[in-house]
Amino acid sequence: MIFSRALRREFSQSAAGVFVALFAILITTVLIRLLGQAAGGRVPSDAVLALIGFGALTELPIVLSLTLFVAVLLSLSRSYRDSEMVVWFASGLPLTAFIRPVLQFALPMVLAIAAVTLFLAPWAHLKSSEFQARLDSRDDASRVAPGVFRESAGAQRVFFVEMGAGEDGKVRNVFVSSEQNGRLGVIVAAEGSLHTDSNGDRFVVLEKGRRYEGEPGSPEYRVMEFERYSVLIEERQVASPSARTRVIPTVDLLKAPTARNLGELLGRIGVPVAALLLALMAIPLSFVNPRAGRANNLIFAILTYLVYSNAISVFQAWVSQGRLRFELAVWLPHVVVLMLLALMFYTRLAISPFWRARA
Secondary structure, X not given: OHHHHHHHHHHHHHHHHHHHHHHHHHHHHHHHHHHHHHHOOOOOHHXXXXXXXXXXXXXXXXXXXXXXXXXXXXXXXXXXXXXXXXXXXXXXXXXXXXXXXXXXXXXXXXXXXXXXXXXXXXXXXXXXXXXXXXXXXXXXHHHOOEOOOEEOOOOOEEEEEEEOOOOOOOEEEEEEEEEEOOEEEEEXXXXXXXXXXXXXXXXXXXXXXXXXXXXXXXOOEEEEEEEEEEEEOOOOOXXXXXXXXXXXXXXXHHHOOOHHHHHHHHHHHHHHHHHHHHHHHHHHHOOOOOOOOOOXXXXXXXXXXXXXXXXXXXXXXXXXXXXXXXXXXOOHHHHHHHHHHXXXXXXXXXXXXXXXXXX
């Protein structure tokens, strides 16, 4: 049918442009965040590219959902502005006739969103966590290159090593600068190595050196000579419970239906369902009065998406905290949106009875 083919072609063209724009914004945002962390010493510069890839995969469902919603909205809004809708309605097509071509275009994207949300995104979260754990396992001494000043993870210390580790695993001529409580400390040692105690705490052990400590700008300082000096490497932050549940595969969430796992499962199910309902909601939201402003419906559509996505997040948090049953929360926000969608179609048809199908 010419009607369906024309709409699907326009939806595809709009979706391609919207996806490129949104994906570029996503990559730029992730890149800026990671570059800031790399500049602060929290992320090694050689790990930025891999973390960008993992971050893009985890945020891909949101990008695809917005692409689907905005593509349908922009295409139908353009039809209103160019008076193409008048032609379709005059030929006897009701507003509800647009549901079928929208579904034909949306269902493949919704399936892709479901696949990414349920399987690919947890895998990307897991690989990102494993990669970050490997980076965090690099202690401060392993970040040091001979002849180069390097900051520690957290920018609290600066290391300099004149000679790299030899066969005995020790580096030679070590310089360490640190600042604590407003006092600057400088350590110079002939050699250094790594040590792990029985509790698993890791230390940088410096041997045969001196420590200079004082306040910058003050003539008062003290000098301490040592044969052996241990520096405790800073502890890494423990991952939050929500971060841990994001890396669990969907099958494992179903096998262990705890409150947190059910909350995470609810969020994963809600993303593709919300994408489908928002694509349908774009049909009545796309109405544009050619004599009025063009941005009003787009602003309202963006607010609708934000409210809907935040509502799913709220229900997810309530299920994770045990304040709401999973069986109720998994369908309640979508049923409310479905009722609102039916009301919007009914209101639009009631306002303009000419849009109904001719007998």
